Amino acid sequence: MEQTLLIIKPDAYKRKLVGKIITRIEREGFDIIRIALKSLTEEEAEILYEVHRGKDFFEPLILFMREAPVVALVVEGKDAVGRLREIVGKTNPDEAASDTIRALYGTSTGRNAVHAAESKEAFEMEVRVFFPDFKTTDSTDIFYS
Ligand code: IDP
Ligand code: MG
Numbered sequence: 001m002e003q004t005l006l007i008i009k010p011d012a013y014k015r016k017l018v019g020k021i022i023t024r025i026e027r028e029g030f031d032i033i034r035i036a037l038k039s040l041t042e043e044e045a046e047i048l049y050e051v052h053r054g055k056d057f058f059e060p061l062i063l064f065m066r067e068a069p070v071v072a073l074v075v076e077g078k079d080a081v082g083r084l085r086e087i088v089g090k091t092n093p094d095e096a097a098s099d100t101i102r103a104l105y106g107t108s109t110g111r112n113a114v115h116a117a118e119s120k121e122a123f124e125m126e127v128r129v130f131f132p133d134f135k136t137t138d139s140t141d142i143f144y145s
Helices: 010-014 018-027 042-048 058-064 080-088 101-105 120-130
Strands: 002-008 031-038 070-077 114-116
Touching (some): 002 080, 010 070, 018 031, 018 070, 042 120, 080 101, 080 114
Antiparallel strands (some): 002 114, 031 070
């Protein structure tokens, strides 16, 4: 089993798409093992998107991520990182395969409804913004121990 992070972005939050997106995640068979609603500080938004610092879209992206709260979910499943990225779809909703979350709910390359960690390493860094004491060995087992 692998874990990854999904962030429901402010555009989707404001359009009241949180329930639809979580329903999709459950329908795909992922287990939700952490969930949080959070208003990001500037510093937290910058941690998430540090690799894009200096690009044209960096500052608008940081402002966008602070327009409204986000909902972060740690989800677990087989090949979770890659499979979630597939279900999320390409960055530009117009290029995303039909029935991906971004094709369904994104409205532009910037306002594309969700973020999914790109790698295990990215997940381990990003998860700490929302769940500082998260240990990557945690899994659904914690609910039964
Ligand atoms: P990803 O979210 O599909 O991994 P990245 O290239 O890592 O895409 O970009 C991170 C986020 O930055 C995107 O999801 C999107 O919100 C925003 N972004 C990326 N490229 C552009 C752009 O060309 N214009 C506006 N926003 C962009
Ligand atoms: Mg990315």
